[in-house]
Amino acid sequence: MTDFPFRPQEIHSQAEQDSTIQLTIDYIRKTLEGAEGGHDWWHIFRVWKMAQRIAETEAADPLVVQLGALLHDIADVKFNDGDEKAGPRMAGEFLVSIGVADETIEHVQRIIENISFKGGKEVRQFRSAELDIVQDADRLDALGAIGIARTFNYGGYRNREIYNPGIKPDLHMNKEAYYSSKAPTLNHFYEKLLLLKDRMNTSTGRKMAQHRHDFMLKYLDEFYSEWEGII
Ligand code: ADP
Ligand code: NI
Numbered sequence: 663m664t665d666f667p668f669r670p671q672e673i674h675s676q677a678e679q680d681s682t683i684q685l686t687i688d689y690i691r692k693t694l695e696g697a698e699g700g701h702d703w704w705h706i707f708r709v710w711k712m713a714q715r716i717a718e719t720e721a722a723d724p725l726v727v728q729l730g731a732l733l734h735d736i737a738d739v740k741f742n743d744g745d746e747k748a749g750p751r752m753a754g755e756f757l758v759s760i761g762v763a764d765e766t767i768e769h770v771q772r773i774i775e776n777i778s779f780k781g782g783k784e785v786r787q788f789r790s791a792e793l794d795i796v797q798d799a800d801r802l803d804a805l806g807a808i809g810i811a812r813t814f815n816y817g818g819y820r821n822r823e824i825y826n827p828g829i830k831p832d833l834h835m836n837k838e839a840y841y842s843s844k845a846p847t848l849n850h851f852y853e854k855l856l857l858l859k860d861r862m863n864t865s866t867g868r869k870m871a872q873h874r875h876d877f878m879l880k881y882l883d884e885f886y887s888e889w890e891g892i893i
Contacts, residue, residue: 673763679725685760686732693736693752698819700812701735705803709734712799716866722791726766729757730773730796739778740841749774773797779854781840782861798867801858806874809855810881817847824848825889851882 674682694703713731717724733756737748750771757767772788777797803809817824823846831852835843840853859875862868887893 682762683728686729689756690732699815701738706732708803709799712802713796716795716798716864719866720791720795720864722795726769726792727795729770730792731799733770734774734777734796734800780837781835782857783836794863798862798864802870804855805858805871806877813850814847822847
C-alpha cells in the first residue's frame with residue numbers, strides 16, 4: 663500500500679490553489695457537457711461540496727480533496743468502453759497543463775483509480791484520508807432522494823426495466839458482470855445502494871449515509887405496496 667506523507671499545501675500557495683480549483687471547475691464543466699444526468703456537472707458539484715464538508719472533521723489536504731472530488735468521474739469507466747486508465751490519464755494531462763505539482767497529481771490519480779464500487783468485490787489497493795473523504799462524498803450522492811433519482815435516470819439512459827419480480831438481485835457479481843448487467847433498475851438498490859452504508863470511511867459519512875439509507879428503505883416499502891396495489 664502506498665502512503666502519501668507529503669502535504670501539497672506546502673507546495674502551492676493559497677492563491678495558486680484557488681486558481682487551480684477554478685481552472686479545474688471550468689475544465690470539468692466543459693468536459694461533462696451533455697453527460698448522463700446522474701454523472702453530470704451537478705453530481706460533481708455535490709460531491710465537491712460534500713467532500714469539503716466531510717474534510718472539516720478529518721485531517722486531510724484540502725487541495726487534493728477538492729481536485730479528487732472535481733476530477734473523480736472525468737472519464738467514467740462505464741462511459742469509456744471499460745478503459746480504467748482513461749480517467750487518471752486525462753486528469754493527469756490536465757493537471758500538468760495548469761502547473762500542479764507532481765506529487766499532488768499522483769495522489770489525485772490514485773483517488774480516481776480507487777474510488778469506484780465496481781461491484782464491491784475489488785480490494786482497494788490504496789488508502790489515504792483524502793480518498794476516504796472523496797469516496798464517502800461520492801457514495802453519499804448514490805444514497806437518499808438524490809441517489810434514487812440518479813439510479814432511475816441511469817436505468818432510463820440504459821433503457822432498463824424499472825422492476826421485474828422475476829429477476830432477482832445478484833449479490834455476487836464480479837467487476838465485469840456488474841458493468842455488463844442488464845438487470846432492472848430496482849435490483850441496483852440491493853446490488854449496490856443498500857450495501858454502501860456499511861462501507862463508509864468517515865464518521866460524518868457514516869451518519870449521513872444511515873439517514874439516506876433509511877429513507878431508501880421507506881421508499882422501497884412504498885414501491886412494493888403500490889406495486890401490489892395495497893396503497
Ligand atoms: P461506482 O463507479 O462507484 O461503481 P457508479 O458510477 O457505477 O458508481 O454509480 C453511480 C450511480 O449511477 C449509482 O449510484 C446509480 O445511481 C447509477 N448507476 C450505476 N449503475 C447502475 C445500474 N446498473 N442501475 C441503475 N443505476 C446505476
Ligand atoms: Ni461519482
